[in-house]
Amino acid sequence: MIKEIERKLVTEAEIQHIVSRIAGEIDRAYEGKHLLLLAILKGSVVFMGDLMKKIRIPVEIDFMKVSSYGGGTTSSGNINIHLDIQRKDIQDCDILIVEDIIDSGRTLAHLVEYLKLKGAKSVKTCTLLDKPSRRVVDYNADFVGKIIPDEFVVGYGLDYDEKFRALPYIGVLKPEVYQK
Ligand code: IMP
Ligand code: MG
Secondary structure: OOOOEEEEEEOHHHHHHHHHHHHHHHHHHOOOOOEEEEEEEOOOHHHHHHHHHHOOOOOEEEEEEEEEEOOOOOOOOEEEEEEOOOOOOHHHOEEEEEEEEEOOOHHHHHHHHHHHHOOOOEEEEEEEEEOHHHOOOOOOOOEEEEEOOOOOEEEOOEOEOOEOOOOOOEEEEOHHHHOO
C-alpha cells in the first residue's frame, strides 16, 4: 500500500465480486434491449472496462465528461457538459449511465433528466460506490455496487487532484494529503 493511503476500503477481490454481481443484474434487466453503457469520464473508466467484459448480452459504449456545480445554498445545482454523447439514434437506446461514485447526487440526477430530454428510450444508472449520507439531491441509482461511509476515497479510477486513479483497490486517503 502506498504511503498516502490510510487503509483499503474495497480490495481488488471484493471489487471483482461486486462487478460480477452487477453484470449479472444488468444481463437480466436488459435482455432483448439495445443497451448503451455510458461512462462518465474520467472516474468511471476502470469500472467500465471491467463491467463491460463481464456483461454477456451485446453492449455498445459511449462516454460523457461532466462536472457538477451548484452553489452551497442551492439544493438543485447543475452540471457542466465538457464532452457530450455523440449518437444519431439516441431514441433507440436504453442508456445505462456508469458512474464511479454518488456523493451529492447532483451529477446523476441532472444527467438522467438531460438524456431523457434528448430523447433516449430509457435512462438508468449504475454506480460502483454510493455515499448516501452525503446526498443533497434525492437520487438513488438503479444498480449499486457498495455503500460506503462519508470518507474520501481514491483508486480504481477515482482521483484526488488527478492522482491515484491507477490503484487497483479503493482506499481511504489520509486527510493530511488534502488538508495541506
Ligand atoms: P455528485 O454530483 O456530488 O454525486 O458527484 C459525484 C462525483 O464527485 C463523482 O463522479 C466523483 O468524481 C466525485 N467524488 C465524490 N466523492 C468522491 C470521493 O470520495 N473520491 C473521489 N471522487 C469523489
Ligand atoms: Mg471525478
